[in-house]
Amino acid sequence: MVECAACPLRRLAAFTRYGPEEIAFIQALKVGEMVVAARGSILREGDTPERLYTLLAGWAFRFKTLPDGRRQILNFLLPGDLVGLQAKIFEEAAHGVDALTDVRLCLFSRDRIWDVFRHQPQIAFDVTWLSAREEGLVDESLLSAGRRTAAESVAALVLQLHRRVSALGLATPAGVPMPLTQAHIADALGLSSVHANRTLRLMRQRKLFTLAGGMLRDVDLAGLRRLARASEGEGPVRPLI
Amino acid sequence: MVECAACPLRRLAAFTRYGPEEIAFIQALKVGEMVVAARGSILREGDTPERLYTLLAGWAFRFKTLPDGRRQILNFLLPGDLVGLQAKIFEEAAHGVDALTDVRLCLFSRDRIWDVFRHQPQIAFDVTWLSAREEGLVDESLLSAGRRTAAESVAALVLQLHRRVSALGLATPAGVPMPLTQAHIADALGLSSVHANRTLRLMRQRKLFTLAGGMLRDVDLAGLRRLARASEGEGPVRPLI
DNA sequence: CGGGGCTTTGAGTAAACTCAAATAGCGTGG
DNA sequence: CCACGCTATTTGAGTTTACTCAAAGCCCCG
Secondary structure, X not given: OOOHHHOOHHHOOOEOOOOHHHHHHHHHXXXXXXXXXXXXXXXXXXXXXXXXXXXXXXXXXXXXXXXXXXXXXXXXXXXXXXXXXXXXXHOOOOOEEEEOOOEEXXXXXXXXXXXXXXXXXXXXXHHHHHHHHHHHHHHHXXXXXXXXXXXXXXXXXXXXHHHHHHHOOOOEOOEEEOOOOHHHHHHHHOOOHXXXXXXXXXXXXXXXXXXXXXXEEOOOHHHHHHHHOOOOOOOOOEOOO | OOOHHHOOHHHOOOEXXXXXXXXXXXXXXXXEEEEEOOOOEEEOOOOOOOEEXXXXXXXXXXXXXXXXXXXXXXXXXXXXXXXXXXXXXXXXXXXXXXXXXXXXXXXXXXXXXXXXXXXXXXXXXXXXXXXXXXXXXXXXXXXXXXXXXXXXXXXXXXXXXXXXXXXXOOOEOOEEEOOOOHHHHHHHHOOOHHXXXXXXXXXXXXXXXXXXXXXXXXXXXXXXXXXXXXOOOOOOOEOOO
């Protein structure tokens, strides 16, 4: 089990620095780790989860489903993201969380969240910060699903994920890891998977990017920004809990 | 100016009870009130707002726009809702907020939010609660825009607003106030206003509800729930700051 | 009584969907 | 090592939902 003080994420420039006292406090909150295999469920819709999680490694996503099986992905979760805060707050999850790849999670005691607010206002503020940031991601997706064309939406999604993955230092010379199937892209943007496929072909033809084997390659960032009409997005640092 | 201890909202069963100490603290945070006329702007995209607001009376909405003018409404704001928290947290608003009706807002000092986290953990927790609740509303809209048909989306939106307005005790024998134009409904659900109009006609023909003159009437809640495949939604009480 | 905004309707179009089938990849066990 | 099965991708063909453009009607307010 990873010691919080030695957490490999915490070394990244993407995360704010905490003092030893705060790290010790987080360490005291941590009750264990959990591993979930790719495609496994981390949190089911309607569940009352025992824990609050931070994603240590791997990809996951939040989603809602309709009774007939239609699924909407709400946002993707990458290392450092908090999982299950709403569920903690409302006692019952209004959304599910599934693992996209094999995933390692850091477990926090559910009851002790309250201690954070009582004793560590800085960390409490950062929890709120992360929650507001996630809402910002959902806002952006809603803009895509509601008002962007399929090509614009795909461009905006790829840009967002490219930015988030790069900030974590996960980009490699071989490309940027992006372990999504076309069905995930479709469900995130409100498209059918057939149309997602045709749109990806278009992106390839326009030389905006290629996405294959879980790797994003040959990205034309400027072209994507022009297409998505995206703003530059969040600043460089954020808290890690 | 309304005294927090005498705040008419606070008397409603929809809000949690605060002790005298907490109310005094909130009162100390309050630096004034602001009135914005219908159609006026409360917060512009890209602004760095000086204040954090609570909506005291009236309707407003959060939105994002694309450079060519396409607009997506992210969620509607009703009395008791917090405005501008993300903007406070990120220094810059990634969305605008416009008044739908004449609106009265309670102003809180921006800098002193930090005091809340340091001295009033209960209120800090409730800020997080409200933020998570708002994210839940956006999640629901994303499900509509992405995966529901136009009729299902309209049903889900009307159900949500009916529930929220009723919880505030604003329903009257003459109907439930709902001061939206068809363009607002279209922009909230990712439809064209022509299609929103045709969908509303369909709802009228199916006797699910009528919406005219800012009033919702003749609502068939059971029929709407069946159509929207909606879950029952949030519990009855929430914090008021 | 004349706008300006909002709503309503018609007609034609386009983006995205469904259904169906073929192809490609990948892991497992014979 | 290859065949099999499963999942994911790709493409074609036809359909539908929702869009655009345009014009007319409404209604409130000044």
